Amino acid sequence: MASGTALIYDEKMATHKLLWSDPICDIEVPERLSSSYEQLKSYHLVERCVPVPAREGSEEEILLVHSLEHLEVAKSTQTMNEEELKRVSENYDAFFFHPSTYHCARLAVGATLQLVDAVMSGEVRNGMALVRPPGHHSQRNAANGFCLFNNVAIAAEYAKLKYGLQRILIVDWDVHHGQGIQYIFEEDPSVLYFSWHRYEHQEFWPSLKESDYDAVGLGKGKGFNINLPWNKVGMGNSDYLAAFFHVLLPMAFEFDPELVIVSSGYDSGIGDPEGQMNATPEVFAHLTHFLMQLANGKLCVILEGGYHLKSLGESVCMTVKTLLGDPVPQITGEMAPCLSAVESIQNVRAAHKPYWKWLAYEDTSFLQNLSTKSHLLKKANSNTSTEHETKITNNNNTVKVERFLELHMKNILFPVPPIKTATIGSEGSEHFLSEHVQLVKEMDKTEIKSLVSGFYADLVEEDKILLSLGSMLAILDKILKKEVCNGIAASPTAALSAAVALRHSVRFGFQRVLCVFVGDMQITPNTEDGKMLIINICEKEQPGKTSCKHCISLNWKEDAEGNDFFSAVLGFILPVAYSYQPNLTVIAVGPNRSLGISGISLLVALLQGLAESRIVAVIEHPVVLSTTVSLCDL
Ligand code: X5A
Numbered sequence: 246m247a248s249g250t251a252l253i254y255d256e257k258m259a260t261h262k263l264l265w266s267d268p269i270c271d272i273e274v275p276e277r278l279s280s281s282y283e284q285l286k287s288y289h290l291v292e293r294c295v296p297v298p299a300r301e302g303s304e305e306e307i308l309l310v311h312s313l314e315h316l317e318v319a320k321s322t323q324t325m326n327e328e329e330l331k332r333v334s335e336n337y338d339a340f341f342f343h344p345s346t347y348h349c350a351r352l353a354v355g356a357t358l359q360l361v362d363a364v365m366s367g368e369v370r371n372g373m374a375l376v377r378p379p380g381h382h383s384q385r386n387a388a389n390g391f392c393l394f395n396n397v398a399i400a401a402e403y404a405k406l407k408y409g410l411q412r413i414l415i416v417d418w419d420v421h422h423g424q425g426i427q428y429i430f431e432e433d434p435s436v437l438y439f440s441w442h443r444y445e446h447q448e449f450w451p452s453l454k455e456s457d458y459d460a461v462g463l464g465k466g467k468g469f470n471i472n473l474p475w476n477k478v479g480m481g482n483s484d485y486l487a488a489f490f491h492v493l494l495p496m497a498f499e500f501d502p503e504l505v506i507v508s509s510g511y512d513s514g515i516g517d518p519e520g521q522m523n524a525t526p527e528v529f530a531h532l533t534h535f536l537m538q539l540a541n542g543k544l545c546v547i548l549e550g551g552y553h554l555k556s557l558g559e560s561v562c563m564t565v566k567t568l569l570g571d572p573v574p575q576i577t578g579e580m581a582p583c584l585s586a587v588e589s590i591q592n593v594r595a596a597h598k599p600y601w602k603w604l605a606y607e608d609t610s611f612l613q614n615l616s617t618k619s620h621l622l623k624k625a626n627s628n629t630s631t632e633h634e635t636k637i638t639n640n641n642n643t644v645k646v647e648r649f650l651e652l653h654m655k656n657i658l659f660p661v662p663p664i665k666t667a668t669i670g671s672e673g674s675e676h677f678l679s680e681h682v683q684l685v686k687e688m689d690k691t692e693i694k695s696l697v698s699g700f701y702a703d704l705v706e707e708d709k710i711l712l713s714l715g716s717m718l719a720i721l722d723k724i725l726k727k728e729v730c731n732g733i734a735a736s737p738t739a740a741l742s743a744a745v746a747l748r749h750s751v752r753f754g755f756q757r758v759l760c761v762f763v764g765d766m767q768i769t770p771n772t773e774d775g776k777m778l779i780i781n782i783c784e785k786e787q788p789g790k791t792s793c794k795h796c797i798s799l800n801w802k803e804d805a806e807g808n809d810f811f812s813a814v815l816g817f818i819l820p821v822a823y824s825y826q827p828n829l830t831v832i833a834v835g836p837n838r839s840l841g842i843s844g845i846s847l848l849v850a851l852l853q854g855l856a857e858s859r860i861v862a863v864i865e866h867p868v869v870l871s872t873t874v875s876l877c878d879l
């Protein structure tokens with residue numbers, strides 16, 4: 246499997262700039278590129294990436310999407326004086342030409358295609374291209390919204406042609422609707438286009454009817470265009486995560502793309518003057534992490550908008566750091582989406598229900614009940630923010646936003662150790678292990694006996710149990726010491742191991758431990774104090790164990806298509822897990838599991854978005870291998 250993260254940057258793309266005064270266009274400045282790159286350098290992320298040079302996109306490549314006429318007009322601006330440039334620019338909605346614009350736009354196209362080549366050839370696993378001018382608004386025959394050539398659309402056509410791809414997913418998390426991309430692929434079922442955007446019932450630019458949720462695609466492309474309009478400003482982390490859980494991800498997993506391209510605008514982040522949204526930089530780490538689970542990890546991230554330089558830079562860093570496989574930072578704060586977001590989510594799901602079977606499996610009406618008081622206020626006062634929100638919205642107070650970002654980011658980007666996986670097998674570190682077996686032996690014997698009694702006493706010899714508990718505790722110990730981020734232990738008695746792991750980690754100071762138990766759980770630890778939350782996924786109902794406090798039992802049997810898996814994981818397990826905000830996740834796989842190996846593997850990968858990626862897997866023998874793959878391979 247390919248490894249490495251490409252980074253494409255060419256300072257020449259910073260020469261395109263506005264030469265006259267224009268209050269609409271003056272936010273699209275060269276510093277967007279240079280300061281993002283400086284930020285990447287300051288976090289030592291540049292040196293960890295594979296540098297890939299940009300190139301000029303060829304005329305032929307540009308013509309994959311644009312008309313010859315559009316190309317010729319753009320080409321002709323190279324030798325124009327300021328007055329002429331201004332006059333051509335006025336032909337378009339929100340665009341400016343500079344003598345270097347044509348060259349920069351060709352570099353932006355070429356940089357994007359270089360990234361596609363690096364990923365498709367296996368030279369790297371994923372990557373990001375920092376480009377200007379952006380692309381997603383530009384159309385076959387028109388520049389629009391700071392965009393001249395549609396970098397991402399050209400990349401998708403190029404990938405179809407050069408690599409014969411039949412399914413490409415484009416995720417547009419820019420705060421504006423990439424109507425250019427929508428127009429280009431509207432009738433094309435081989436490109437699934439998802440965009441969320443500030444809409445405010447068509448009040449917000451570009452104020453198009455076709456940006457609404459009911460534009461689902463045309464002809465053969467019906468069902469392959471997904472618009473999620475935000476009808477309020479102030480959307481935050483919880484709204485974005487809900488959009489992924491309940492709209493994009495179920496459709497994306499069903500679509501099963503061969504390549505994912507992100508139209509990566511960060512004007513959807515906090516502090517941006519265009520977006521007026523509240524999502525913090527680390528949400529982009531989560532969005533990136535989710536998309537890395539598709540298309541075998543083949544992910545190309547292409548810069549679009551983003552106009553608050555500090556917010557933009559931090560968000561770019563979060564994205565690249567996640568592409569590199571670093572632990573995903575914890576998201577804190579309110580986890581329920583606001584009512585307006587829930588409304589939009591339900592509308593787009595309803596519009597797409599005829600086309601996607603996995604949308605039919607989950608009812609999202611429960612989301613409405615999750616919306617909390619603070620969010621009701623947010624809905625009611627989206628223009629006059631509540632006191633709490635004033636602190637984190639920009640409105641006309643950039644100082645506050647900057648201070649917020651500073652405090653907020655400080656603890657996230659520096660201290661996290663890189664992901665290392667502990668594997669303590671029978672061959673490994675005997676010394677370390679025996680020490681822990683000793684520790685287990687010294688643990689309250691009656692406690693263990695009472696846990697074991699009736700279940701395993703006559704099934705497995707005590708020594709074997711002690712050994713497996715020892716290796717599990719050795720992993721917990723390494724996680725506590727921050728030597729590793731995650732680990733996997735085989736156990737003849739997963740339920741016992743999980744119970745001991747939970748008790749032990751709470752005792753060692755983890756405030757909230759999430760346990761996802763797959764299979765029959767013969768032992769239910771005491772969860773009364775709320776320091777642990779257990780989600781048990783089992784095939785048959787377990788009498789008497791269904792609904793104790795902080796222990797949720799999900800009965801499901803996987804059908805041949807695995808439908809229930811995605812609706813349960815995306816519709817329920819992840820939202821609950823994200824609301825709980827654990828500091829450690831334990832996943833245990835016991836007997837009679839209702840989940841296949843690939844399902845468990847994906848579940849483990851998705852759960853690594855929680856608890857700063859700290860995760861312990863305890864597995865009853867046969868499935869060890871593939872889960873190890875998803876732990877190590879990030
Ligand atoms: C790429 C991008 C925004 C254009 C806004 C025009 N364009 N009002 O974010």
Ligand code: ZN
Pocket residue numbers: 419420421510512549550551
């Ligand atoms: Zn934008």
